[in-house]
Amino acid sequence: MSGQTHLKFLNYNAVVENSTDGLMHSEAQTEAWGVSFAKKLKPGDVVALEGDLGAGKTALCRGICKGLGFNGTVNSPSYAIVHEYPNEPPIYHIDLYRLKNTNDLQDIGIEDLTSGITLIEWPQMAGNFPLNITHRITIKITNENSRELRVSNE
Ligand SMILES: Nc1ncnc2c1ncn2[C@@H]1O[C@H](COP(=O)(O)OP(=O)(O)OP(=O)(O)O)[C@@H](O)[C@H]1O
Ligand SMILES: [Mg+2]
Secondary structure: OHHHHHHHHHHHHOOOOOOOOOEEOOHHHHHHHHHHHHOOOOOOOEEEEEOOOOOOHHHHHHHHHHHHOOOOOOOOOOOOOEEEEOOOOOEEEEEOOOOOOOHHHHHOOHHHOOOOEEEEEOHHHHOOOOOOOOEEEEEEEEEOOEEEEEEEEO
């Protein structure tokens, strides 16, 4: 199982310059990986990004948005739970870090965002609420400037 995940990871990674393993040595490299990963995505996909505070989830989202054609500002939605970026397909950037009640997920209609691509930071805050995740990316802080990425399809 983990071997399979690793193989998939290497496939995505093969198209990213200067990286032959799961290690990203700078924020720029993580973003570039996101640009490349974005090419695999299609409307309706839901990407879950897991990792500690400061792991690089938002940096990766910035790269994914760029890869999807959106070059505007990408920051963690802090007051709103969701940011919608104007793009074709539309991008929904969700951060559940401050989620208090899963009813709020119903209110933002998270289940109906199937026309766009949804990126979710802190998906574990949703508990048992169905997020329909299609791709899960886990980021591990390995030292100040390096991060280990793992990706799996669900
Ligand atoms: N290899 C790397 N990849 C990504 N970010 C890195 C890397 N090395 C250092 N960093 C730094 O780590 C921080 C990542 O911040 P970012 O906001 O993307 O994290 P986050 O996972 O979204 O955090 P939060 O849980 O607070 O939303 C930035 O300050 C960035 O410069
Ligand atoms: Mg963030």
